[in-house]
Amino acid sequence: MTGAPVTTNTIAIAAGWDHALALTSDGTVISWGTQSNTPPGLTNVTAISAGKGHSMALCGDGTVVAWGDMPMAKRMCRHSD
Secondary structure (H helix, E strand, O other): OOOOOOOOOEEEEEEOOOEEEEEEOOOOEEEEEOOOOOOOOOOOEEEEEEOOOEEEEEEOOOOEEEEEOOHHHHHHOEEEO
């Protein structure tokens, strides 16, 4: 996995099998590693989670966004391939 990006306003982190996420104080998600394809337009995030090959974000409006390799999660929430 490549090195983590430098941020000064990180409020939460999550790690998966070969990727990681950082949540910044302005609600932005930064990702790096193999599953670093954060969906475009993902904003107002309040919480993050990372699994073996997938990631999830809870937005301020209660929406859950999932991306990566997770067939079951795609049935339960808005997702991005």
